[in-house]
Amino acid sequence: MSLSMLRAPLRRAAVAGTRTIPRAQFRPSFRHYATESTQGGTKSNKNLFIGLGAVAGIGGIAYYYYSDARSEAGTAVKSAVQTAKANTPFKPTKEDYQKVYNKIAEMFDTAADVEYDDGSYAPIILRLAWHSSGTYDKDSKTGGSNYATMRFEPESLHGANNGLNIARDLMEKIKKEFDWISYGDLWTLGGVAAIQEMAGPKIPWRPGRIDGYAKDATPDGRLPDATQGGDHLRKIFGRMGFNDQEIVALSGAHAVGRCHSDRSGFQGPWTFSPTTVTNDYFKLLFDETWTWKKWNGPKQLEDKTTKSLMMLPTDYVLVQDKGFKKYAKAYAQDLDLFFRDFSNVVSRLFELGVPEQQFVTSEPWIMKTIEEQQEQSKKEQK
Ligand code: HEM
Incomplete structure (x- = not known):
């Protein structure tokens, strides 16, 4: 696989890979995070504000009609209303x-x-x-x-x-x-x-x-530190509130993008289609033979067939660790399952x-x- 093949234009790749996902599939399970605030925003507080607003509103309207009788003051109030609107x-x-x-x-x-x-x-x-x-x-x-x-x-x-x-x-x-x-x-x-x-x-x-x-x-x-293993992943993602299945689903993001030696020290893409979200990351983890790359950089794996793809130690652990492996296998075999779980967990991650x-x-x-x-x-x- 040459580099130029990897550089397929995004739009084309995206169109070819477009899939129809049933809407219901993405109904997220809403979580009320531990961060739920204890301050403000309660119903009674809101009602109090609405009440005060209504009183102020009625007062305002009354004042408006009273002053409208005297045209100069009326104009002043009208322009105040306009300014208030503009400042909303x-x-x-x-x-x-x-x-x-x-x-x-x-x-x-x-x-x-x-x-x-x-x-x-x-x-x-x-x-x-x-x-x-x-x-x-x-x-x-x-x-x-x-x-x-x-x-x-x-x-x-x-x-x-x-x-x-x-x-x-x-x-x-x-x-x-x-x-x-x-x-x-x-x-x-x-x-x-x-x-x-x-x-x-x-x-x-x-x-x-x-x-x-x-x-x-x-x-x-x-x-997470890419040079580490399963314990580290569980510690880091556990702190965010994610379990084994969610760690594996999230890692599937490495279907896209690449590592840069001048940023992380690691080098290369994970898949042959780094601008299309697929489950190829999981498929490649199982289907390819991965060997440690011999180079002057940090420890990373390369595929035996083309030597053009890479895996980080934290990627490889997903097929080495028993707890992670069953999920990685399931995602390699079922794109729809991966898409559903990835959607749910990314939605939560971003919140x-x-x-x-x-x-x-x-x-x-x-x-x-x-x-x-x-x-x-x-x-x-x-
Ligand atoms: C499991 C633990 C993870 C580790 C150790 C890890 C580590 C890394 C490293 C070292 C790079 C290369 C950065 C560079 O050199 O440019 C990278 C790139 C990337 N990571 Fe992760 N990552 C992890 C999880 C995730 C997650 C959860 C997501 C998103 C949901 C993600 C999305 C990406 C993407 C999209 C890139 C490519 C960026 C680019 O192409 O410039 N990663 N990651």
Whole structure:
């Protein structure tokens, strides 16, 4: 397999790999995280505010009619009402978030213009979403996607985040256009777009994250170390609240993207189609013979047949460890099962650290792919 074959344009790969997934399959099992806030937002509080608002509203209307009799004062009140309206904070709708999604999706393909990797920024944008969410600690309820603290040093400089400045810079351009969106929402929506545009399953998503401060940044060492084994994976992902099955499903993200020796030290892609979400990662783990690569870099495996693919020690452990192996086998044999479990667990991953009452909706949204929107507008034109 030559490198040029790996560099198939994303759009073509995505179209070829497009699958129809029954909607019901993605109905997520909603979790109420341990981070659920104990402050504010209770029904009685809300009712109190509505009540106060109503009193103020009635008072306002009464004042309006009283002063309207005296035309000068009436004009003043009218203009005050207009100013109040203008000052009402912008309340984005699902359509507004879809616009952001579209802008991110359009950005992915611009990688081909500068011959970046395999012609898509989608894998690195997915890595950004994962690294901003995977810092969550369920015991201290710190970290996770809520505050997007990777914007701050030292978190931005943590070894695990090497290279993600590229992803943050790309997202910064989108943030300039849609300044109302929080970084946490922007980055996780990027992860959703990356998976969906690379022909993966739909990822139910909800907005509501808020921007935090440098003080909220997480300590180094919360993300997995690729040189380690099963105990380490269970410790790191267990801290986020994930079990063996979920660790294996999440690892399936390595169907896409590649390692870069100037970022992590490791080198190469996991699969022959690094811009399409498939279960090939699991298939290759079982079907190929993997040997330790002889080179000057960190310990990694290569496939015996082409020597062009790689596996990290933490990938290989999924077929070595009994607890993980049964799930890896199931995903290698059943793409639909992998897609369903991957969708559920990624959706949860992206919500780690976000208090439930912060979300603007209890029912998650399914964002449309660019292709679906194109098909829809074609139908409407007919
Ligand atoms: C199981 C523990 C994991 C370890 C040890 C690990 C480690 C790594 C390493 C070392 C790289 C290469 C970075 C580079 O050199 O550019 C990488 C890339 C990547 N990882 Fe993971 N990862 C893990 C889990 C995950 C998860 C849970 C996801 C997403 C749900 C993910 C998504 C990605 C993607 C998409 C890339 C490719 C980025 C690119 O192409 O630039 N990884 N990972």
